[in-house]
Amino acid sequence: MKLHWSPKSPYVRKVMVCAHELGLTERLELVRSVAAMLQPNARLMADNPLSKIPTLVLDDGFVLFDSPVICEYLNDLARGPLFPAEGSHKWQALRWQAFGDGLLDALILWRNERERAQPLVPLIDAFALKVRQSLEVLDSEAGALAEVPFGIGHIAVACALGYIDYRFDALGWRAQAPRLAAWMAEVAQRPSLKQTEPVDG
Numbered sequence: 001m002k003l004h005w006s007p008k009s010p011y012v013r014k015v016m017v018c019a020h021e022l023g024l025t026e027r028l029e030l031v032r033s034v035a036a037m038l039q040p041n042a043r044l045m046a047d048n049p050l051s052k053i054p055t056l057v058l059d060d061g062f063v064l065f066d067s068p069v070i071c072e073y074l075n076d077l078a079r080g081p082l083f084p085a086e087g088s089h090k091w092q093a094l095r096w097q098a099f100g101d102g103l104l105d106a107l108i109l110w111r112n113e114r115e116r117a118q119p120l121v122p123l124i125d126a127f128a129l130k131v132r133q134s135l136e137v138l139d140s141e142a143g144a145l146a147e148v149p150f151g152i153g154h155i156a157v158a159c160a161l162g163y164i165d166y167r168f169d170a171l172g173w174r175a176q177a178p179r180l181a182a183w184m185a186e187v188a189q190r191p192s193l194k195q196t197e198p199v200d201g
Ligand SMILES: N[C@@H](CCC(=O)N[C@@H](CS)C(=O)NCC(=O)O)C(=O)O
Pocket: 008, 009, 010, 011, 012, 035, 036, 037, 038, 050, 051, 052, 053, 054, 066, 067, 068, 101
């Protein structure tokens, strides 16, 4: 399988964490693909017209995106435990995945805006508010995160927090969300997270 990949993308990181957890990394051929909102990538678009990563091309040519779909596919392939099949654990995991992904969406749009010559201040303020409030809610859920078996919800939240460390270090989120920080300190010890820390280049 061919994965359009970048060491910087937190959504790609979700897929790679799943692959590590599921013992599937050897099955993935990583293709370094640059995906930038303002520069559609023709080579990537041949597989995904949305020009986004992660994009997974299966051996029979069928193409999967986006990260929730690819993560679930890998979990099915390995008959893994990362997606609880039913009941409240299922919805809790999917909600945390949506929460982590949504937090990432806000952070990435925030970063794009702050890099413009004249950022729109109300937009920056709105992203800052959403991120602050999300951290507050996740902090209140740190106990629940620690209680249930590690899965896709934990992966998405951890990748979002890892992205804050990578691109928004100045936020100092740990002071604002100490219980979440303690949870993250433990989860970050997993080899799957250690081996997928974002790097420039
Ligand atoms: N919802 C998608 C988001 C993927 C995404 O936005 N990836 C970024 C890279 S971090 C991207 O490809 N951006 C290029 C673009 O938006 O044109 C997912 O979960 O896979």
